[in-house]
Amino acid sequence: MAPAGPRSGDAIFASVERVNAELFTLTYGAIVRQLLTDLEEVDEVNKQLDQMGYNIGIRLVDEFLAKSNVSRCVDFKETAEVIAKVGFKMFLGVGASVTNWDAEGTCCSIVLEDNPLVDFVELPDTCQGLYYCNVLSGVIRGALEMVSVPSCASLSLVFSSSS
Amino acid sequence: MIGASKIKQYSNVLEKPLSKGKQEVSLSAFAFLFSELVQYNQTQVDNIAELERRLEDAGYAVGARCLELLCHREKVYHIIVKLCVMFMPFWLSQGNRRETRLLGILSFVHSTVWKVLFGKVADSLEKGTEHEDEYMISEKELLVNRFISIPKDMGTFNCGAFVAGIVRGVLDSAGFPAVVTAHFVPMEGQQRPRTTILIKFAEEVLRREARLG
Numbered sequence: 001m002a003p004a005g006p007r008s009g010d011a012i013f014a015s016v017e018r019v020n021a022e023l024f025t026l027t028y029g030a031i032v033r034q035l036l037t038d039l040e041e042v043d044e045v046n047k048q049l050d051q052m053g054y055n056i057g058i059r060l061v062d063e064f065l066a067k068s069n070v071s072r073c074v075d076f077k078e079t080a081e082v083i084a085k086v087g088f089k090m091f092l093g094v095g096a097s098v099t100n101w102d103a104e105g106t107c108c109s110i111v112l113e114d115n116p117l118v119d120f121v122e123l124p125d126t127c128q129g130l131y132y133c134n135v136l137s138g139v140i141r142g143a144l145e146m147v148s149v150p151s152c153a154s155l156s157l158v159f160s161s162s163s
Numbered sequence: 164m165i166g167a168s169k170i171k172q173y174s175n176v177l178e179k180p181l182s183k184g185k186q187e188v189s190l191s192a193f194a195f196l197f198s199e200l201v202q203y204n205q206t207q208v209d210n211i212a213e214l215e216r217r218l219e220d221a222g223y224a225v226g227a228r229c230l231e232l233l234c235h236r237e238k239v240y241h242i243i244v245k246l247c248v249m250f251m252p253f254w255l256s257q258g259n260r261r262e263t264r265l266l267g268i269l270s271f272v273h274s275t276v277w278k279v280l281f282g283k284v285a286d287s288l289e290k291g292t293e294h295e296d297e298y299m300i301s302e303k304e305l306l307v308n309r310f311i312s313i314p315k316d317m318g319t320f321n322c323g324a325f326v327a328g329i330v331r332g333v334l335d336s337a338g339f340p341a342v343v344t345a346h347f348v349p350m351e352g353q354q355r356p357r358t359t360i361l362i363k364f365a366e367e368v369l370r371r372e373a374r375l376g
Binding site for chain 2: 013016017018019020021022023024026027028029030031033034035038048052055056059060063090091092093116119120121122135
């Protein structure tokens with residue numbers, strides 16, 4: 001039997017069980033609020049969010065590989081595309097695009113048009129410098145580490161909210 | 164690239180139009196996130212009671228916001244209905260009303276809140292037989308407990324404390340203070356126990372309810 005080809009993000013998202021995005025958003029907000037209360041320092045919170053994301057990423061990558069059937073990516077460009085088009089779509093239900101490649105092809109930006117994590121969120125002045133979605137960087141970092149993509153030293157996400 | 168920048172397309176989050184609430188994420192995304200919430204809280208506490216309290220506090224924040232969101236959304240919807248059906252005045256009396264009666268708010272939690280958050284109405288809503296102020300919402304398997312198994316040494320710990328917190332948040336913000344807890348109820352012939360959310364209303368709620376007749 002020939003192996004099934006890679007599935008598109010939309011197809012996978014349609015086939016998995018889904019929950020209301022607002023439950024997800026509010027739960028994440030509760031997590032960030034708890035962290036801010038416990039740790040107080042914005043840098044500590046950023047680190048903790050990244051660590052949480054890392055813990056999620058190392059387990060999430062198994063599900064990703066099992067459901068998406070992607071073949072091994074040949075280079076980092078393809079990896080980034082797969083993360084943006086398939087990964088984000090199948091877990092968060094939103095598409096992302098890859099932009100801003102640097103000259104060597106080692107650095108890029110993944111732009112999320114519509115991020116369910118930041119619905120209803122406004123950062124007060126006391127929390128400037130908080131990377132609210134830092135959990136997403138951690139997830140990507142953890143996932144990539146599990147599939148042996150050589151060390152990603154720093155990952156941060158640019159997200160733009162559409163009006 | 165260092166630094167996450169948010170390109171503001173609107174100056175104030177309150178000016179952004181309210182979505183219809185139909186957006187979804189995958190269940191596994193939520194399950195992963197919830198498991199991280201529980202694991203993080205486990206590192207911050209020494210005992211089970213404290214862990215349940217922290218989960219409940221997290222849920223409380225969700226519940227309070229959920230009530231606000233649902234009420235606002237219902238109001239917006241009904242304003243649109245009002246505009247569209249101007250020749251049907253009896254429609255104007257629907258919705259856009261604050262629940263003031265006990266059964267009203269319980270049925271709101273049991274149906275509307277559950278439907279929005281978990282995609283289905285709760286399995287059952289019962290009045291407690293032993294005490295006047297107790298009500299129970301039961302669910303065969305809470306969404307948050309789907310992928311969680313409790314080790315024996317954690318005794319009666321239930322991650323449904325998060326959902327209990329949500330219910331408490333909704334009730335408290337609606338003006339019905341209560342103590343809400345989650346319990347496992349073993350069912351005959353079933354491997355996984357049922358979960359019951361026990362709601363014990365404060366004295367003042369019962370007095371008010373009696374006064375309203």
